[in-house]
Amino acid sequence: MQVIDWDLAVATGTRLVRPGPQVSREEARQAVSELRTLSREAEGHVREFTQIHTETPPQPATIVDRPGWIKANVEGFRVVLEPLTERMSERQNQTPAIVTAVGSRITGVEVGAVLAYLATRVLGQYELFLPPDPSGQEAVGRLTLVAPNIVNAERELNVHPRDFRLWVCLHEETHRVQFTGVPWLREYVRGQMTEFLLASDLDLPTLMERLRQAADTVADVVLREGDGNLIEAIQTPEQKAILDRLTAVMTLVEGHGDFVMDAVGPAVVPSVVDIRAKFQQRRAAGGRFDRTIKRLLGLELKMKQYAQGSAFVTAVVDKVGMEGFNRIWTSPETLPTLDEIADPDSWCRRVLGSDALPA
Incomplete structure (x- = not known):
């Protein structure tokens, strides 16, 4: 049973996505080559600064265009949603075939439209969830950089191209170091996502109620610029x-990625102060339509995550040093709660003990 028509999602996304900036073939080749080189350079800086080490051999980043990013994320979605698809397949007899077929095509178009929007904005990401490799030789994750978006951003911001590219690589490579250097972290995130999906109420009355709540949220955000988002609207209490x-x-x-980016940046990115100031302005900018879409998709929450997470990491490292902070990667039990992110001292007391805090 197919919950989402993935082929239609890819076709819709690649058809709707706007083309990238105009560049010559030589400019494109140079940008791709430099991003690959800088990703390797950034990884060394990140490992040295964070003191997180791994047996995973360094890999150059995968450089994609906007349609390539859409295809890669559809592959990831299929892996993430597999548990939900399997459960719904078990209930296939309860749902008329025509409803399933039409529903999968509708969601395919919707997913494609969302990805087309995001594909113009994402600079890079560490792809946690890839289709299984039959040979077992490929890495479990992949660092992807979206070259057209990086070039477009550096032009809009009017910043030094090489400096900006290395600065972006520092943030994204931090994610690769996190998930390759902390062996349990990937499966923890995947397990939580699977648990979230399987906590859904899949009976028809509940589904209709969730859709009604989602429609109310859209109206509130679009018409009255409310604070809701679609994820909050459709989740159950368990979720x-x-x-x-x-x-x-x-x-x-x-937040750790932002912290590392800004801590390492001054030593290796000469124009980092100019880049950070302009990039912060870019994050906060956007017209009403852009703000509305960000609210609906929960992207404004992601912007807050950068600031809140970076403030938490900064506070803990200032108090107990990098070695003390790295206790955070010991197990799921040493991860901070949302309340502890707002109160770093409470995490220090719980995980490190009161003796770890300065008098």
Whole structure:
């Protein structure tokens, strides 16, 4: 049973996505080559600074265009949603075939449209969930950089291209170091996502109620610029607790990425102060339509995660040093809760003990 028509999602996304900036063939070749080189350079800086080491051999980043990013994310979605697909297949006899067929095509178009929007904005990402490799030789994750978006951003910001590219690589390579250097972290995130999906109420009355709530949320955000988002609108009470845990860990990893980027940057990126100031302005900018879409998709929450997570990491490292902070990667039990991210001292007391804090 297919919950989402994935082929239609890819076709819709690649058809709707806007083309990247105009570049010559030589400019494109140079950008791809430099991003690959800088990703390797950034990885060394990140490992040395974070003191997180791994047996995984370094890999150059995968450089894609906007349609390539859409295809890669559809592959990841298929892996993430596999448990939900299997459960719904068990209930296939309860749902008329025509409803399943039409529903999968509708969601395929919707997913494609969302990905087309995001594909113009994402600079890079560490892809946690890839289709299984039959040979077992490929890495479990993949660092992807979206070359057209990086080039477009550096032009809009009017910043030094090489400096900006290395700065972006520092953030994204931090995610690769996190998930390859902390062996349990990937499966923890995947387990929480699976638990979130399987906590859904799949009976028809509940589904219709969730859709009604989603429609109310869209109206509130679009017409009155409310604060809701679609994820909050359709989640069950059981999912709320799981989402809090997911939000906490993603706030940590995103904030850690921003912290490392800004801590390493001054030593290796000469124009980092100019880049950070302009990039912050870019994050906060956007017209009403852009702000509305960000609210609906929960992207404004992601912007807050960068700031909250970075403030938490900064506070802990200032108090107990990098070695003390790295206790955070010991196990799922040492990860901070959302409340502890807002109160770093409480995490230090719980995990490190009161003696770890300065008098």
